[in-house]
Amino acid sequence: MSMALTRSIAAVDWPQAVRDLDAEGVAVLPRLLDTRQCTTLRGLYARAERFRSRVVMDRHGFGRGEYQYFAEPLPSVVQALRELIYPHLVPLANAWVQRLREVQTFPAAHTEFRAQCHAAGQRRPTPLLLRYGAGDYNCLHQDLYGELAFPLQVIVMLSELVTDYDGGELVLVEQRPRRQSRPRVVPLQRGEAAIIAVNSRPVTGQRGDYRVKLKHGVSTVRRGERYTLGVIFHDAR
């Protein structure tokens, strides 16, 4: 496991990140990966044997560009991100499901949660590497892969704005009951990570909590190449 990554995750102001997530449905973490780690991860894209499947987005109407789901064993950095970030998010995840009046309880350790996914028939790893070239984009979507879903996910930016690409903004849209949807753009520098709600989050209103649904996507990349790493905590059917 990468010592540098262990340190940068330990150095995150988690109470602040959790407050941001609770208030806004998104938190941006300071640089988790250094330039070399970003370059190494991007380089894996060409190594077909590291992946279990490849999705060409325009074949499915998902957008334009492509992504690949990592095969087991996951790259150690990806495995570390999944295992080390998860425990920091469990208290918020459990608070959210309770406020949304759902029954799920998430265990403290990611290995335990994975065992639950496997028992529910969700055995395929979901962390993925996404690659966008000029003209590519990712339509608004949610990363749900079965019954079991951890309510938060991480997106790590592996490319540098201006140097590597232009355009290609991470876009979040919140669908609020009986109100118009709210858009938000999340600027990310190389190595930074956004934590976002996967599906729904509770918002406190005048008459108690209500449910807001989140979707995410990427605006068109105008120039260059943009790579991201997606870390989703539930596995897929």
Ligand SMILES: O=C(O)CCC(=O)C(=O)O
């Ligand atoms: O490329 C992005 O910024 C979005 C990635 C994404 O959709 C994901 O990680 O689930």
Ligand SMILES: [Fe+2]
């Ligand atoms: Fe996604």
